[in-house]
Amino acid sequence: xxxxxxxxxxxxxxxxxxxxxxxxxxxxxxxxxxxxxxxxxxxxxxxxxxxxxxxxxxxxxxxxxxxxxxxxxxxxxxxxxxxxxxxxxxxxxxxxxxxxxxxxxxxxxxxxxxxxxxxxxxxxxxxxxxxxxxxxxxxxxxxxxxxxxxxxxxxxxxxxxxxxxxxxxxxxxxxxxxxxxxxxxxxxxxxxxxxxxxxxxxxxxxxxxxxxxxxxxxxxxxxxxxxxxxxxxxxxxxxxxxxxxxxxxxxxxxxxxxxxxxxxxxxxxxxxxxxxxxxxxxxxxxxxxxxx
Amino acid sequence: xxxxxxxxxxxxxxxxxxxxxxxxxxxxxxxxxxxxxxxxxxxxxxxxxxxxxxxxxxxxxxxxxxxxxxxxxxxxxxxxxxxxxxxxxxxxxxxxxxxxxxxxxxxxxxxxxxxxxxxxxxxxxxxxxxxxxxxxxxxxxxxxxxxxxxxxxxxxxxxxxxxxxxxxxxxxxxxxxxxxxxxxxxxxxxxxxxxxxxxxxxxxxxxxxxxxxxxxxxxxxxxxxxxxxxxxxxxxxxxxxxxxxxxxxxxxxxxxxxxxxxxxxxxxxxxxxxxxxxxxxxxxxxxxxxxxxxxxxxxxxxxxxxxxxxxxxxxxxxxxxxxxxxxxxxxxxxxxxxxxxxxxxxxxxxxxxxxxxxxxxxxxxxxxxxxxxxxxxxxxxxxxxxxxxxxxxxxxxxxxxxxxxxxxxxxxxxxxxxxxxxxxxxxxxxxxxxxxxxxxxxxxxxxxxxxxxxxxxxxxxxxxxxxxxxxxxxxxxxxxxxxxxxxxxxxxxxxxxxxxxxxxxxxxxxxxxxxxxxxxxxxxxxxxxxxxx
Numbered sequence: 001x002x003x004x005x006x007x008x009x010x011x012x013x014x015x016x017x018x019x020x021x022x023x024x025x026x027x028x029x030x031x032x033x034x035x036x037x038x039x040x041x042x043x044x045x046x047x048x049x050x051x052x053x054x055x056x057x058x059x060x061x062x063x064x065x066x067x068x069x070x071x072x073x074x075x076x077x078x079x080x081x082x083x084x085x086x087x088x089x090x091x092x093x094x095x096x097x098x099x100x101x102x103x104x105x106x107x108x109x110x111x112x113x114x115x116x117x118x119x120x121x122x123x124x125x126x127x128x129x130x131x132x133x134x135x136x137x138x139x140x141x142x143x144x145x146x147x148x149x150x151x152x153x154x155x156x157x158x159x160x161x162x163x164x165x166x167x168x169x170x171x172x173x174x175x176x177x178x179x180x181x182x183x184x185x186x187x188x189x190x191x192x193x194x195x196x197x198x199x200x201x202x203x204x205x206x207x208x209x210x211x212x213x214x215x216x217x218x219x220x221x222x223x224x225x226x227x228x229x230x231x232x233x234x235x236x237x238x239x240x241x242x243x244x245x246x247x248x249x250x251x252x253x254x255x256x257x258x259x260x261x262x263x264x265x266x267x268x269x270x271x272x273x274x275x276x277x278x279x280x281x282x283x284x285x286x287x288x289x290x291x292x
Numbered sequence: 293x294x295x296x297x298x299x300x301x302x303x304x305x306x307x308x309x310x311x312x313x314x315x316x317x318x319x320x321x322x323x324x325x326x327x328x329x330x331x332x333x334x335x336x337x338x339x340x341x342x343x344x345x346x347x348x349x350x351x352x353x354x355x356x357x358x359x360x361x362x363x364x365x366x367x368x369x370x371x372x373x374x375x376x377x378x379x380x381x382x383x384x385x386x387x388x389x390x391x392x393x394x395x396x397x398x399x400x401x402x403x404x405x406x407x408x409x410x411x412x413x414x415x416x417x418x419x420x421x422x423x424x425x426x427x428x429x430x431x432x433x434x435x436x437x438x439x440x441x442x443x444x445x446x447x448x449x450x451x452x453x454x455x456x457x458x459x460x461x462x463x464x465x466x467x468x469x470x471x472x473x474x475x476x477x478x479x480x481x482x483x484x485x486x487x488x489x490x491x492x493x494x495x496x497x498x499x500x501x502x503x504x505x506x507x508x509x510x511x512x513x514x515x516x517x518x519x520x521x522x523x524x525x526x527x528x529x530x531x532x533x534x535x536x537x538x539x540x541x542x543x544x545x546x547x548x549x550x551x552x553x554x555x556x557x558x559x560x561x562x563x564x565x566x567x568x569x570x571x572x573x574x575x576x577x578x579x580x581x582x583x584x585x586x587x588x589x590x591x592x593x594x595x596x597x598x599x600x601x602x603x604x605x606x607x608x609x610x611x612x613x614x615x616x617x618x619x620x621x622x623x624x625x626x627x628x629x630x631x632x633x634x635x636x637x638x639x640x641x642x643x644x645x646x647x648x649x650x651x652x653x654x655x656x657x658x659x660x661x662x663x664x665x666x667x668x669x670x671x672x673x674x675x676x677x678x679x680x681x682x683x684x685x686x687x688x689x690x691x692x693x694x695x696x697x698x699x700x701x702x703x704x705x706x707x708x709x710x711x712x713x714x715x716x717x718x719x720x721x722x723x724x725x726x727x728x729x730x731x732x733x734x735x736x737x738x739x740x741x742x743x744x745x746x747x748x749x750x751x752x753x754x755x756x757x758x759x760x761x762x763x764x765x766x767x768x769x770x771x772x773x774x775x776x777x778x779x780x781x782x783x784x785x786x787x788x789x790x791x792x793x794x795x796x797x798x799x800x801x802x803x804x805x806x807x808x809x810x811x812x813x814x815x816x817x818x819x820x821x822x823x824x825x
Contacts, residue, residue, distance in 0.1 A: 047304065052396075056397040057396065057400050079310075082401060082402045089396045091393060092394065092396070092397045093396065094392060095388060096392070106322060107397075109315055109318045109319045109322060109400070109403070110315070110319070110402065110408070111310075111402055111403070112311065112314075112402045113315075114314035114315050114318050115313055116318070155397075
C-alpha cells in the first residue's frame with residue numbers, strides 16, 4: 001500500500017547564484033511545507049536573494065527549483081508560480097499619490113484580476129484582512145510606516161496565494177505594530193505556506209513551525225525552532241560575572257550574566273532559546289571558516 | 293502487508309488562466325484616468341482651452357473665422373500644451389515603478405512587461421479622444437458663427453489628436469529607453485524649437501522639411517478658398533499615424549515583445565511613414581496651381597456676385613457670409629457723403645494673394661505695383677465691375693475693417709479705381725481718413741491701432757496687394773481731430789464742401805479752415821512725402 005503525503009511547496013537543491021564575482025548563494029538546498037517557515041541569517045547572508053529566486057524575480061545560475069509543482073525557470077512555470085504567489089519585498093516601494101485601495105487595485109490588475117467587480121471585492125477583502133478597511137481611501141503618503149507595510153501585505157494577499165513570501169516585514173515597525181503584524185501573519189500561516197525572512201529570533205519562536213538558517217550563501221540549519229534552540233543545549237549558563245571565554249556574554253535584566261559557549265565545569269546551565277541556538281550556529285560557522 | 297510512504301511535491305490545481313489582454317485593458321483604463329487627472333494634463337488643457345474660452349466670453353473672438361485656416365491655427369499650441377502633456381504624463385506613468393522603487397515587487401506579477409507597455413500606450417488614447425472632442429467642439433462653435441467662411445479640413449483636425457497620440461507613445465518609448473524624467477521635457481523643448489525654426493527656412497526646399505515634424509506650421513500670405521489649398525494634410529496625417537505605429541511597436545519591442553504581429557505592425561508603420569512622408573513632397577497639382585493663378589489674376593471667373601442696393605459684392609463662394617460685414621462698412625462710409633455720390637454704383641471684389649513676398653524675399657518696384665494695379669482694373673472692367681474696391685480674405689478685426697474702409701472711402705472720393713500704393717494728401721487725404729475712421733466702431737479702433745503702429749502715415753489695404761494707399765500724418769492728424777467731434781456735425785460740413793474737399797488739388801490747410809481744425813506746418817522740403825493719388 002502506498003500513501004502519498006502532502007509534499008513540499010518548494011523544493012530547492014544546489015541553488016547557486018553569483019553577482020559578478022560575489023557568490024551570493026552556494027548549493028542551497030531546502031524544502032518548504034505548509035505553515036510558517038522562518039528564514040534566519042545575518043546581513044548579507046543571501047536571504048533576500050533566495051527569496052527573490054523563489055518569488056521568480058531572479059533566476060539562479062544553477063540548481064533545481066520546484067515551486068508549487070512548477071519550474072520557474074520556464075516562462076509557463078514562472079507564470080504558474082506568480083499566479084499563486086504573494087510576495088512582500090523588503091522595500092516594496094509605494095506610489096505615494098495612490099490611495100491604499102488604488103494601490104492594491106493596481107497590483108490586482110498586474111496580477112491579472114481583470115473582472116472589475118470581482119477585483120474590487122478582492123481588494124476590499126485583503127484590506128479588511130490586514131485591518132485597513134477604514135483607511136482604504138487614504139493616500140499612501142499619509143499612512144504610517146506600519147500601515148504602509150500592511151498595504152503591501154494586503155497586495156501580497158491578493159488572490160489568496162498558496163505561497164506567501166515575506167522579506168523582513170517588521171523592519172522599522174514599533175513594538176505594537178510588530179505585534180499586530182505578527183497576529184496577521186500567524187493567521188495567514190494557517191492553510192498556506194509562508195516563508196518569512198527575519199532578523200528577529202523571537203519572531204521565529206512566536207510564528208514559525210520550521211526555520212532555515214542561511215549564512216554566507218549556504219544553508220546552515222533546517223528544522224524546527226525547538227531543534228535550533230536545542231543546538232545550544234548545555235552551552236548556555238549564568239554567573240555573576242563576565243566570562244571572557246564564552247562566544248557571547250551579556251548582563252541580563254536580572255543583574256546576572258548570561259553566557260553562550262562552552263561552559264566551565266559546574267556552571268549553572270540555562271534552558272537555551274532559538275537565539276542561543278542561532279548564535280551558536282552562526283558563530284561556529286565563523287569559527288570554522290576562520291580556522292579553515 | 294507493508295506500507296510505503298512517498299512524498300510528492302505539492303501540485304495545486306491550476307488557477308483560472310489569466311487573460312493578459314483584459315488585464316492590459318484594465319490597466320490602460322486606470323492609467324488613462326490617472327493621465328487625464330494629471331496636473332500636467334489639466335494645465336495643458338487649460339492652456340489650450342483658456343485663451344479661446346476667454347475670447348468667446350469677453351467678446352474678443354473673431355466673428356468672421358476662416359474655417360480652412362482655423363482648423364490648423366492652434367496646432368502648434370496643441371503640440372506644446374496637449375502633446376507636451378501627453379509626452380510628460382505618459383513618460384512619468386511609464387517610469388512610475390522605477391521612480392517609486394516598486395520594480396522589485398512588480399517584477400513578480402503575472403502581467404508580462406510588453407502587455408504593461410501596451411497598457412501605457414493605450415492609456416493615451418482617451419486623452420487623444422478628448423482632444424479630438426475639444427477640437428471638434430471648437431471648430432463646431434466657429435462654424436456656427438454667422439460670419440464663418442469656408443469649411444475645415446478633417447485631416448487638419450485629426451492632426452491634433454494624432455500629435456497627442458504620437459507624443460504620448462514617444463513618452464512611453466522614452467521611459468523604456470531612458471530611466472530619467474528630465475528627458476521628456478527636453479524632447480518637448482527641442483521639438484518646439486525645431487517646429488518654430490521650420491517657419492524660418494532658408495530656401496523653399498528647406499521649408500518643405502517642416503512636414504517631417506509632427507505638425508507643419510506655415511504662414512500663408514492670406515487665407516485661401518478651400519479649393520485652392522495645397523497643404524498635403526492627408527499625407528501628413530498618414531505620416532504621423534505611421535510614426536505612431538512605429539513608435540508604439542518600438543516601445544513594445546524594447547520591453548521584450550516579439551512575434552509576427554509586432555513585426556508586421558512595425559513594418560506597416562515604417563512603410564506608411566516612408567510612403568506618406570515622401571508623398572508630402574509631391575509638387576502641388578497643376579489643376580490647383582492653375583486654379584490659384586486664375587483666382588489671383590482673374591477672380592471674377594471663380595466668384596459669385598450679389599447686389600445690395602447700388603453696391604455689387606463679388607466674393608469667392610466660401611466667403612459669401614462676409615458680404616454683410618463688408619456692406620456695413622460701405623454703408624458707414626456712404627451715409628456721410630452727399631446723396632448723389634452715395635447713389636452712384638460701387639463694386640467690391642474679393643481678391644487673394646498666393647505669392648508670399650516676405651517669405652520668398654520678393655521686392656516689388658513701384659512700376660511693377662502700378663502695372664499690377666492697372667491689370668486688376670482692366671480685369672474688373674472686363675468683368676463688368678469697373679473700379680472695384682479690393683477686399684481680402686481676412687475680416688473681423690479692426691485692421692482689416694479700416695483697411696477696407698480706406699479703400700472704399702478713396703473710391704467714393706476719387707472714383708478712379710484702386711490706387712497703387714500712393715500717398716493721398718491734401719483735403720482728399722483728410723476726407724478719406726475721416727470717412728474711413730468713422731465707418732464703424734471697429735474701423736475707428738482699427739484706425740487708432742494702425743496709426744499707433746505706423747510711421748509717416750496710415751496705410752489702408754492689404755500689404756500683399758498692389759492696390760493700397762496711405763494718408764500722411766499731417767492729413768491724418770486733421771482726420772483724427774474730426775473723429776473726436778460728433779459725426780453728424782462733420783458730415784454736414786463734408787456734404788456742404790464735398791466738391792472742394794474731394795478735389796485732388798485742395799490743400800490740407802483749406803480742409804483745416806473748413807473744419808476749423810489747426811493744421812501742422814509743412815515739414816521741410818526734404819522730409820515731405822510725394823503725393824501721388
